[in-house]
Amino acid sequence: MSENNEQFATRWGILLAAIGMAVGTGNIWRFPRVAAANGGGAFLIAWLVFMFAWSIPLVLSEFALGKHTRRGPAGAIGHLIGARHNWLGAFVGLCTAFIMFYYSVVTGWCLKYFVATLGSTQHFAEPEAYWQQFTTGSIEPVVYHFAAMAIGCLIISRGVVKGIERTNRILIPLLFLLLIAAAARALTLPGAMKGLGFLFTPDWGQLASHKVWLEALSQSAWSVGAAWGLVMTYGVYLKKRDDFVLTSYTTAFGDYSASLLAGIAVMCTVFAVLPEVDARAALGAGNEGLTFIWLPKLFEQIPAGRFFLALFFLALSFAAMSSLIAMIEMSTRICVDLGITRRRAVPLVGVVGFLLGIPSAWKLGVFQNQDWVWGLGLMVSGLFIALAVAVFGTDRFRREVINTEDEPHPVGRWFTFVMRFVVPVEFLALMIWWFYQSATNYDREGWWNPLRTYSVGTTVLQWGGLIVVLLLLNRWWAARVGAKEQ
C-alpha cells in the first residue's frame, strides 16, 4: 500500500526533475556518434519524427498513470486495469532497476574522470592505457560505483522536495550552461565547420534505409526516458492541479536540445583536431571508447583543453547523477508501494543497488551484457505500457485519465492512433532489427547462446526469467500494492 505521498512544491521543480531524468549520458556520448554514422541531417529528421511517434505519447501515458493511480510502476497498471495484469508494470519497474545497477557504475566512471582532470597532467598522456588500467583489475570502478550510489541515496533520503527538486534546480541549469560552454568552445576551433557539416548535412538517400529509422527510434526511446517507469514515479508526486501535458512536451524538447548541444560540442572537437579518417575511427569507437579514450586525447590538443575537459566530465557527471537519482527514487517507490517505509526503502535500494552493480563495475563484459539486455528491455516496457492503455481503452485513457478537468492542454486524437497502432509496430520492428543485428553482426556463431554477451539467447533468458518470476508472484504482489480485483 502507498504511504502518504510528498508532492513537488513548484512547477519548475517538476520540470527540472523531469528534464534531469531524461538528460543522461546517452545524450552526450551516444547521440553525436549515432547521428554522424547514420546520414547526419537525414537521421535528425527520423529522430524528430520519433519524438512524437514514441517518446511523447509514452511520457504522457506514464505521467497520467502515476498521477491517476498514485502508484509507481509496481502498482499503477494493476490499479488501472486489474490485478491480473499487474506484472506488466512490475516488469517496467524492475527492468529500470536492472539498468540502475550498471548505470551507477557509469556515473562512477564519469565522477572518476572528472576527479582525474583535476589531478596530474600525466593521467591522460596515454588515455587507452589509463582506461585499460582503470577498468581491468582495479578496485577503483567499484569504489566510484559505491560513491555514486551513496550520493544518489543521500539525495533521495532527503525526500522529493528537499532531495530531488532542490538537487535538480542546481544540476540542470548548470548542466545546460556547461553544455553551452563546451559547444561554444568547440565552435570556435579552426575546422569546426567540418563537424557541423557531418552532423547536419543531410544524405537524403539514407532516408530510404531502415537502419537510419531504427537507429533514430532507438536513440529517441533510450534518450527521452519514455517507458522507464521514472516519469510514472514522478507522476505520483504531482498535485491534482499540476499540468503534466506541457511538462511532457517540455521534457522531450529539453532532452533533444541537450543532445544537439552535445552533438555540436563533440562533433566540432573531433573534426577540428583529427583528419577525417581518424575522426571516423573515433566516432566508431563506441560510447566508452569515444568518451574516455578519444575525447581526452583531443582536448589535450586544444588551447585550455584541460579546463574544457574538466567541464565536459563535470557535465557528464551531472547528467548521469540527475538520471541516477530518478532511478533510485523509482526503486524506492517500488519498495514503498510494496509496504516498506521510505526510511527503510532508501538504504535497502542503496545496498542492493551497490551489490548487484559490482559485477558490472568489475567486468566490462558483464556491463555490456546488462546494457544490451535491459536497454532492449525498455522496448518491451514501452509495449507493456501501450498494452495496459489499450486494455483500459486507448481513447478512454486519453479522455478520462489525461484530459481531466485539471489539464489545461488537452491531448488530441493523434495520441490514440500512435499508442494503438504505431507503438506496437515500432516495438516489433525494433525487436526484429536488434535480434537480426545480434545474429548477423554482433555474434554470428553464438547468437542463440545465453552465455554470450550480445546474444538473442541471453535477452530471451533474462527477460523470460523475470517474467516467469513476476507471473508466479503476481497474486501476492498485486495484493501488496492494492491492485484492483477484476
Place this chain on the structure above:
Amino acid sequence: MSASGWIMMVIVLGGVWGGFVYLLLKSARQGNK
C-alpha cells in the same frame, strides 16, 4: 558546409531549441506554484 547542411541546421536547431524556449516561456507564464 553545404547549403543543404546550413538549411537543415537552421530547421533542426530552430525547431528544437526554439520549441524548448517557447515551452519554457509557456510554463513560466503559468507561474511557479
